[in-house]
Amino acid sequence: MTDHENRHPRTNASTPTLDDSTPTLAAENVSHRFGDLRVLEDVSLSVEPGETVAVVGPNGSGKSTLLRFLAGVRTPDSGTVTQSAAGDAPGEGRQSGYLPQQPEFRAGFCLRDTLAFYAKFVEGADIDQTLDQVGLAEIRGQHTETLSGGQTRLLGLGRALLGDPPLLVLDEPASGLDPEMVERLFAIVSDIASSGRSVVLSSHNLGPVERVADRVLVLSDGRVVADGSPRELVERSGAPDLQMAFGTLVSGDEDEPASTDARRTPDEVVEQ
Numbered sequence: 001m002t003d004h005e006n007r008h009p010r011t012n013a014s015t016p017t018l019d020d021s022t023p024t025l026a027a028e029n030v031s032h033r034f035g036d037l038r039v040l041e042d043v044s045l046s047v048e049p050g051e052t053v054a055v056v057g058p059n060g061s062g063k064s065t066l067l068r069f070l071a072g073v074r075t076p077d078s079g080t081v082t083q084s085a086a087g088d089a090p091g092e093g094r095q096s097g098y099l100p101q102q103p104e105f106r107a108g109f110c111l112r113d114t115l116a117f118y119a120k121f122v123e124g125a126d127i128d129q130t131l132d133q134v135g136l137a138e139i140r141g142q143h144t145e146t147l148s149g150g151q152t153r154l155l156g157l158g159r160a161l162l163g164d165p166p167l168l169v170l171d172e173p174a175s176g177l178d179p180e181m182v183e184r185l186f187a188i189v190s191d192i193a194s195s196g197r198s199v200v201l202s203s204h205n206l207g208p209v210e211r212v213a214d215r216v217l218v219l220s221d222g223r224v225v226a227d228g229s230p231r232e233l234v235e236r237s238g239a240p241d242l243q244m245a246f247g248t249l250v251s252g253d254e255d256e257p258a259s260t261d262a263r264r265t266p267d268e269v270v271e272q
């Protein structure tokens with residue numbers, strides 16, 4: 001995503017409303033092709049205020065493509081995406097924050113100046129508090145080009161959090177983070193959701209997803225093959241936990257007991 005897209009996301013955003021029953025985000029029958037490749041087919045999704053929805057699935061199943069559409073930085077071939085800032089969630093004026101899978105920042109600027117640049121486009125952003133929230137306060141003076149992959153992702157998370165938007169769309173926010181930061185990241189997500197904001201994230205970290213997500217959408221080859229609470233999906237698959245249920249859910253064999261395939265860890269599925 002370009003800096004321009006980050007500052008001026010294109011969405012079908014509707015006028016913010018005070019009606020609590022309005023979903024923060026609604027996607028209906030989203031389909032998309034890249035040339036001959038069908039990447040998404042009839043994906044529908046609704047996210048309520050305060051809800052955390054995780055999109056999971058194997059590599060190439062369409063998660064990032066879907067999240068770009070949900071964030072409003074790209075438009076699908078067909079279907080609609082509507083963002084509606086509902087209730088009294090904070091962040092009036094900015095409907096969503098987006099963390100792309102590979103956040104990029106201009107070299108030669110320190111972290112604080114970088115967030116200060118983006119904060120100019122956002123009402124009520126607190127740069128120091130945001131740097132503290134994502135665990136980068138101590139290196140606020142460091143230049144962006146000297147950051148590790150995980151630190152760059154945390155800075156991207158900080159950019160998405162600026163101004164407390166009512167909707168956060170986070171593409172693999174935990175990728176490349178050490179175990180402590182993974183826990184911190186999912187704790188931040190929990191805090192955000194408990195303050196009434198909505199989060200859609202994609203992740204291969206199914207342990208934290210099972211603990212934090214209210215709903216899990218499982219994509220396989222661009223289709224939704226399962227959608228439910230972590231507990232529902234685990235029970236439906238017959239596996240002991242979401243990580244073990246993954247293979248069964250992706251293959252659509254939920255009536256079968258957890259197979260050997262289901263016992264592959266997400267990492268094994270990812271790194272095939």
Ligand SMILES: Nc1ncnc2c1ncn2[C@@H]1O[C@H](COP(=O)(O)OP(=O)(O)OP(=O)(O)O)[C@@H](O)[C@H]1O
Nearest residue numbers: 034037039057058059060061062063064065066101
């Ligand atoms: N710009 C593009 N042009 C052509 N094909 C694309 C493009 N972007 C993505 N694809 C293809 O679309 C499919 C879905 O990609 P996407 O990045 O959405 O998957 P993903 O589920 O996020 O994967 P991962 O877990 O590896 O990040 C893949 O087959 C990918 O190669």
